[in-house]
Amino acid sequence: MPDRPEIVCICGSVRFAEEMREANRDLTFAGVIVVAPGEVDEAISVEQKTLLDALHLRKIDLADRVLVVNPRGYIGESTRREIAYARATGKPVSFTAPFDQ
Template identity: 60%
Template sequence: MPERPEIVCLCGSMQFAEDMRLVSQSLTLAGIIVLMPTEIDIPITDEQKAVLGELHLRRIDLADRVEVVNRGEHYGESTLREIAHAEAAGKPVTFVGPAWGRQ
């Protein structure tokens, strides 16, 4: 394993949370540190939702690269914002999931 493991941030709709968990497991077993959105199973306020969104942008800042987990080619507003943030920061962005043959 390298001195400092690669750090990858997973992005995508939380409707694909199970897919994200599978990708996270695969990357972790390959020696990669994985950052991903936090699943919240209780009702939250709009303010809390905004805080979670900002926290995820900071995860992207910490990462070496971003992997977007999706089952197709439609991306919601939050995911598009995350992709734009990563690209603006010069982070490589790749897309993973059943449509891309890796999960």
């Protein structure tokens, strides 16, 4: 293992929570530090959503690269913003499924 493991930020729709957990597990067993969206099991307010969205951008700041979990190519509005932010800050972005950009 290198002195500092790679840090990967997982992005994706909450509808793919299970797929993001699988990606997290696979990356962790590969020796990667994973930062991922917070999991919320109940409805949240607009203010809470705004806070979580801003917090996730800070997670992207911490990462060396971003992995977008996008089964069947689906990418929602929040994830599109995160991809744009990651690219604007120079982070490499990869996808688990093909995505027409």
